[in-house]
Every structure is written in C-alpha cells, then in structure tokens.
Amino acid sequence: MDLDTIRTFVAAADAGQFQEAAAELAVTQQAVSKRIAALERNLDVQLFTRTAHGARLTIDGQAFLPHARELLRVAERAVASVRAGSRPLRVDVLASRSAQAGLMRAFHRAHPDIELDVVMLFDGETAVAALRSGTIDASFRAVTVPGRPLGADIASVRVLDEALQLLTGPAHALAGARSVTLAQLAGHRIWMPGIVPGTEWAAYYDDLVAEFGLTVEATGPNFGSDALLDTIADTPALATFMGEQTRLVWPADHGLRRIPIIDPTPVYPHSLLWRRDNPHPALATLRAHLSATTTGHDADGTWTPRWVTPR
Structure with missing residues (x-):
C-alpha cells in the first residue's frame, strides 16, 4: 500500500476538502483526487462522499482512518x-567481564547520552563478517591473524595492551611468588x-607457547569461569x-593469587575494528574517546606475536 496515498487520505480526512489537502501536501487537487480514487479501488470501498462543501468520510472511511x-x-x-545517530551504536566485545567490556563501560560513563547495544560474537572472522554486513558497528579483536588480512574495507586501531597474569591456587608451587x-x-x-583452533586468541597462545616453551592445555569441556576458578583453587598442579x-x-576461601609475569610481560593486544564507510556519528565519538584514554603500546619489556598490527 503506497504511503503517499495513505498520507493523502489522512490529509483529506483532516481537512474535509481535497483542495486544502492538496495545498498541505504541495500537490494539485487533481493529484489528490487520483490518489483517493486509487485507494478506493484498492480497498474496494468508498471512503469519501463528495458534497458541495467538500468531502465527508463514509462509514468505511471512518473505520479506515x-x-x-x-x-x-x-x-x-x-x-x-x-536515521543517523538515532539507533544504538552496536559494539562487539569478547566477554562481559573482559577488558573490552571495561572500555565500553568507561565510554558509557563518559557519554551517557549515547545509546549502546553491546554484543558478544564468537571470533574475529565472525565479527568481521558482521561489520561488513552492518550487523555491528565496531568490534574489539586482536589483529591480524596470519593468513587472514582484514581487507581494505575494514579499519583498525590498537587501543589497549593488556598484561597477562598468572592465576594460581594457594597450594601451587608459584603461589608465593611476587612475580x-x-x-x-x-x-x-x-x-x-x-581455546578454539582458528580463533585469534588461539593464534596468540600458539605463538606464546612456541616462543617460550610453555605448556598450555585446553583439554576438557569449557564450563565457564566459575568452574575454571574452582579447579585452579583445588588443584596444585594447574x-x-x-x-x-x-x-x-571468587569465594574468599579459594585463596587464589594473581601474579605478575615479567621478563617479558606477555600482553594481549586489543584493537577496535570498524567498516570504513560506517556513518554512525557515535562511532567517531567512541574512536576519539579511546584515543584520548588508552595508553601506549609495545612498551619495553613486553611481548606480542609478530603478526599483531602495530598502532
């Protein structure tokens, strides 16, 4: 059903005259008559009764109005x-308790007037596809995984280098170490x-293991962070x-220890990704906020994989 025809019907009903409706809509009276006639044919009813004084709605016209x-x-x-700026800015983060989510919480505190829709997609490939389709406006990811360039249509900027720490239970051999x-x-x-093969975080840990001879195990089902913390608290070997x-x-009786890692400190590189032609005005605000509030990258004494895109 043509919206211009519906708009013409409502204008004529409100004005009570086709001539006044035509003036309001900036069209000719003949155009108004043609639109009303077409609508009546489409609905197979008479909407107006024409009189010497104008046009009066019929019972069907009153029902349709x-x-x-x-x-x-x-x-x-x-x-x-x-409409530009009227819908929420949709941003992908890896997890609700991640550093990326923390960046978005800080952005929301700084710009409470900007509506946000925060989502969590599985991996970088899924996120890039969502950027291209317009499903999301931005994504926080580690870029770029070897053999998977972003493409000229996707822009990125490094926004945060997050240091990794060792988390142990109280009986672990390293639990008492200061670093x-x-x-x-x-x-x-x-x-x-x-850790899922093919994801950007899997590529990160593969390189960390290869370069420093570590033993990283991803065996067993992933029951989430609570189960992970329970196991680390109870198992001295992990x-x-x-x-x-x-x-x-975590519960106080878990006795878990966060221990800084040094010489070098492995850092996870978080970048913001977006489609270059995305016009959402809040996207520029987010980029400016991150540029003003995040620190430098590739500091002395830190490590990232060689494939990570520099700032």
Missing part, C-alpha cells in the same frame, strides 16, 4: 530507527579450556592465565 494514521506512525518510526618470568613457567601446566583487567570474583 485510525488504521491509516497508525500506518503513517509505523512508517515514521521505521525511518527514525535508522614470575616466562622462563620460570616452563614445565608448569597452564590450563585454559575454551595454573591459568588471566588478563590484568579481567573482572572476576
């Missing part, structure tokens, strides 16, 4: 939902269930890696 108004309201809402070197971790079992800014809470 509230629905016609609703059609116009729905159309207006549909247009407003995609540990990567060399000291050789021979210790680092348990990280949930430790895990955790991002310095990852926000996790």
